[in-house]
Amino acid sequence: MTDPGWGGAPGDQPTPPQSRCVRHPDRATGLACSRCGRPACPECLRPAAVGQHCVDCVRDANASVRPIRTVAGARAGSTYGLVTYILMALNVLVFAVTAMQSRDVMGNTDASPLFNAWALFPPSVATGDLERLIGSGFLHIGPIHLLVNMFALYIIGRDVEMILGRSRYLAVYFVSLLGGSASVMVLEAPITVTAGASGAIFGLLGAQAVILLKLRRSPTPILVVIGLNIFISISIPGISLWGHMGGLVAGAAATAGIVFLPSRLRTPHIGWIAVGAVAAVCVAVIAVRVLSLRSMMGL
Incomplete structure (x- = not known):
């Protein structure tokens, strides 16, 4: 006996209405997004806490979520150490060039035009070799x-x-280099020749200590490392103590300006003001010293 209501045989069930997937019009589907209600095929649906959402709704929801940021305002989850590896590669490349020019790995400074052109020698800076x-x-x-x-x-x-983010990390690195050079220009003997990434590395040590303070973690291990390196710089001849100290102060000051900003001012870009201020102080110190050296040299 048939049911006059829909004309099927006993036990039959009505076939659900079929629609076309909004992303794949050639596919019929009886499913729909529980958020926007549009029909979607299984390939275009993702499980959700309630029902299932289409890929468009999932994308829109992800775009509205605020990204996780570090205490310095940098976006978390960026590639770990990429800029550090690039800086290491540049240092190795420059060393390789000086070694090839000198034809001596152990004595790469002896006959290298690049080393002679870039080594920090205050009188040469005073005459215009700012590079x-x-x-x-x-x-x-x-x-x-x-x-x-x-x-x-x-x-x-x-x-x-990882904490500062790539661009601000690179800025702190170069500000630390500049701070180390400024300290050498002012506090080392004018005839001293200085080279090395130690000033920038000390700046990163200072930055790490400041970051630990911001995170309310003990900076003691970093301070011990800094103290040990200062002792080594004093004890072993030929190591530029003032280059290390200048980098340390510049890196710590720039990082403090980034991470200790008032919360109402902490935006992804406001930390550049602090970094720029430290760089400006370093440039001013160098400029005063250059004028002094030029006067001493009768220029």
């Missing part, structure tokens, strides 16, 4: 000097980069 202020931070005197600095950069730099 030495930054270029000297990519030179190293022998492979041991290079290996020690690159190992330190590898250990320290990646964590600082």
Whole structure:
């Protein structure tokens, strides 16, 4: 006996209405997004807490979620250590060039035009060789000097980069280099020749100590490392103590300006003001010293 209501045989069930997937019009489907209600095929649906959402609704929901940021305002989850690896590669590349020019890995400074052009020598800076202020931070005197600095950069730099974000990390690195050069210009003997990434690495140590303070974690391990390195700088001849100290102060000051901003001012870009202020102080110190040296040289 048939049911006059819909004309099927006993036990039959009505076939649900079929629609076309909004993303694949050639596919019939009886499913729909529980958020927007549009028909969608199984390939275009994703499980949700309630029902299932189409890929368009999932994308829109993800776009409205605020990204997780670090205490410095950097977006969390970026590639770990990418800028650090690039800086390490640049240091190794510059060392390789000086070694090839000198035809001596152990004595890469002896006959290298690049080393002679970039090494930090205050009288040359006073006569216009300003590239030495930054270029000297990519030179190293022998492979041991290079290996020690690159190992330190590898250990320290990646964590600082993760917190500060790539661009601000790079800015702190170069401000630390500049701070180290400014300190050498003012406090080292004018005839001193200085080279190495140590000033920038000390700046990253200072940055790491400041970050730990911001996170309310003990900076004691970093302070011990800094103290030990200061002792080594004083004890072993030929190590630029003032280059290290200048980088340390500049890196710590720039990072403090980034992470200790009042919460109402902490935006992804406001930290550049603090970094720029530290860089401006370093440039001013160098400019005063250059004028003094030029006067001493009778220029």
